[in-house]
Amino acid sequence: MSINEEVELLRRIPLFAKVDPSKLKLLAFASQRLTFAADQVLFNQGDMGDAAYIVIDGEADVIIDTPSGPVTVYTAKRNDIIGEIAILCDVPRTATVKAKSNLVTLVISKDLFFRMVTEFPQMAVEIMRELAQRLEQTNLKLREAMAPQPGAS
């Protein structure tokens, strides 16, 4: 897969959807492609995050440690982005991610991401917009959850 295909891939991710393709190309060019063998761990819950991973090929399990043992909460597939919270703010990883099959990813390091954002403020605006939308959706869901259920009084 070449840079151009990676750019296409990035464009399909909502976070980057509206960013100028030439900037995405630079992001792709400067990012490393990393392949994991099945069962190799991308990162562990509680680690400090330094990169986000975009799945190019293969699948990865997102596993959360619970008092009753690890639980797989999600399986990331092609075009999914994993660990993007870590490159936006300094929080420990909230889950462990492990390759389920042979997994090819594009690694966007936090460092690179921030330098891109500072260099191209337009990118920051697009990302802000996307995050605001997510927040709005979360609020919406919260309101729905909080609203009195009809016929329940």
Added chain:
Amino acid sequence: MDPTIFKFIWRYSRPQQIYVLLITVTSFPILYATLELPKIIINEAIGGQDFPKAVWGLELAQVPYLLVLCFAFLALVLVNGGLKYYINVYRGRLGERMLRRLRFELFSRVMRFPLPHFKRVSSGEIIPMITAEVEPVGGFIGDALALPAFQGGMLLVYLGFIFVQDPFLGLAAVALYPVQIVVIPKLQRHVNQLAKQRVRTVRMLSDRIGETVAGVGEIHANDASRLVRADIADRLGTIYNIRYKIFQRKFAIKFLNNFIAQLTPFFFYSIGGYFVIRGELSFGALVAVLAAYKDLASPWKELLTWYQIKEDVRIKYDQVVEQFAPEGMLKPELQDDQGEEVGPITGELAASNVSLSEDGRVTLVDGASFVVPLDQHIAIVGTGGSGKEELSQLIARLVMPTGGSVRLGDHNMADLPESVTGRRIAYVGSNSYVFSASVEDNLFLGLKYRPIRERELDDEERKQRQQAIDDAEVSGNITDDYRADWTDYEAAGVADLDSLQQRALEVLSLVDMDSDIYQMGLRGTVDPANRPELTERILEARRVMRERLADPQIAALIESFDEDRYNTNATLSENLLFGTPKDQRFAEDGLAENPYVLEILREAGLYDDLVQVGYQVADTMVELFSGLAPGHEFFEQFSFISSEDLPEYQLLLGHVSRAGLENLKDEDRARLLGLSFKLIPARHRLDLVTEELQARVIDARRRFAENLPASDADAIEFFSSDRYNAAGTLQDNILFGKLAYGQAQSAQRVGELISDVLDQLGLRPAVMEAGLDFQVGIAGSRLSAAQRQKLAIARAVLKRPDLLVLDEATTALDAASQSRVMDNLLREFKGKGIIWALHRANLASRFDRILVMRNGKVAEQGQYEELNRDGTALKELMQAE
């Protein structure tokens, strides 16, 4: 050292100086004859009348007589020239010998400087003194006596001649000499003062430059370059001013000299002319006197110049010598090894009332007294500045106490030669120096105190060696053969080099450096000619590695070199050369301009396509990076083109879009071609090196190897699966391929894999041995601080001292490593002495006895159990940590 340059010259070259003088005097009559003979030829042979003339009993007619005289003249010229040649060479050699002696003496003195002196003088000051400043001294020494004697003699001869012609004129000729003799030195004295100042300022300048270079990191880190440049500019200004003043005075002297020289003819013309007019002096005599006076000028000038050089050299000598006689120098007899055996030292180390003060004011160690047996392990603890560092240096006799004494066994340490203190005691400080050599050379330093085994010499070499010894002796230099084998195996308790290397590895593992040395071995290169066995076995490792690659998990990590396949993890140029360039001829920088490479690319029909690829790379780079500010870090990290060059490429691209690639200048095409060479398909993912192109590169690869001119055969080491590549590292040779890009934790996994293969073949020790050849860089700069400390400790342990003194020697190590090294050393030195100035008091519990230092005094001493209670200084120190 001799207080003045003339004493120095007289003491070491008296016979030679007298010899030069004699030869010079001998040359006088011949010189005189070469001046006299032309006169005879003109007056008697050409202008003479009564022929035939009798020469040695032969009757000669005019023409034969002329010929005889002419040939005699020719012979005299030859003899005179030959004599001059001989004297010049002799004087030059004499001067150089004396210079060699002086430099060696100065350097030997540096070796005997008391250590604290180096707090005041830097290498920046010492180096110019030994090298540049004494250089003119050598030139002068050959002339020291002979020149004034020769020129003085000439002067007297000419003066005599003038006096014979007419005493009055003679007096006139010398009338102004007294003025010159009195006035000139007075003026010269000013110049001398300035010259002294200049020497000092230049020395300080070189010291500043040296210091700035040493601390260049701090200067960058603090944006202090402007300050240091201002400092240097200031110093340069001072030198300029001094120099300017020197010029003014020096040329004033010259002016005066010239004026006086011309004043004398004035007297001749006026007084002599008056006499001639009066008829008291013949016209002929006046002309002769004038001619003689002209001849007089030259030796007189030479004498004055000699005087000026002499003054210059005298000042330099005085200034240098006064710098090389600091107080408290080590006595030479303590350093000169008499070759006697040095037995082990036993008993006790006893310090009584030992003090150390600096410049007679600051007291660093203040009346320390203690007795420790040499088979115990002693810890010295205290805060920084408590005197523990100085105390450990006193114990190792690196510094001499200013009061009291340290006794070692039956000896006062102040009287022990370095052959005892340097071999039976080992000292490791926190900043131990590592020399720019291999790990092995650094480790064996403590075993090389005298040449042990002569090197083998054939007849010719033996002659040269004897010559070298003779030359060194006449110049008062040491005659040891630096290239002999100096390593004393016995001192390390082994029999030969092999077992010494084994022992070195043991010691390195003792100081927790085994994995470092293994890595160095992997990263180092090995010459198959030197270690054929190792390289043979590495090839075996390569084969085993190949077998491991059958596992697809592992195969994903490494892309092997294969003559018939394109390596997508290597650059295009690597794929083309398919080997390691050994020098600049095929280095990546100039490859796109290398005529042979271009020829091959054209033959393979690749040239135009690769220029096209380069064009696309340039196009992509301009697209990706042109939006970035110049100097943005992305350029450095990711771009093929630097930010400064980007505009040029933009122009180039514009040019191509108008005129096409084929109309580019060769130079521009080479630039594009160079870009294509850097492409690594697996990493850059630009999809420019298509499979079809790859196949043609492989074809070009074949052509390249087959047609390589014989003259370039040694410029490249081709990859070959069954041959060791001497230009690559051991690791390269085992892998015989490229690490694949984009595999998670590939470096670590490959590292484990290599380690596994080497263990399977039992090759680890051999790789570690190769690690001993690792070049540590200037001042050990290729090692980490921790590695340098470990190496220094290993060096001390290897020579098996009776007493090991460590002064905060493990500060750069991490806590776990520190603890391991300490345990290992205490075990290794069971029954022998260790005195360890610790940087943390908590570590003291493992030692037999503890000395607690405070303000230069021994505040407490005793066993850990005795001192580990409330209210003691030790407890206080431990609690503060």
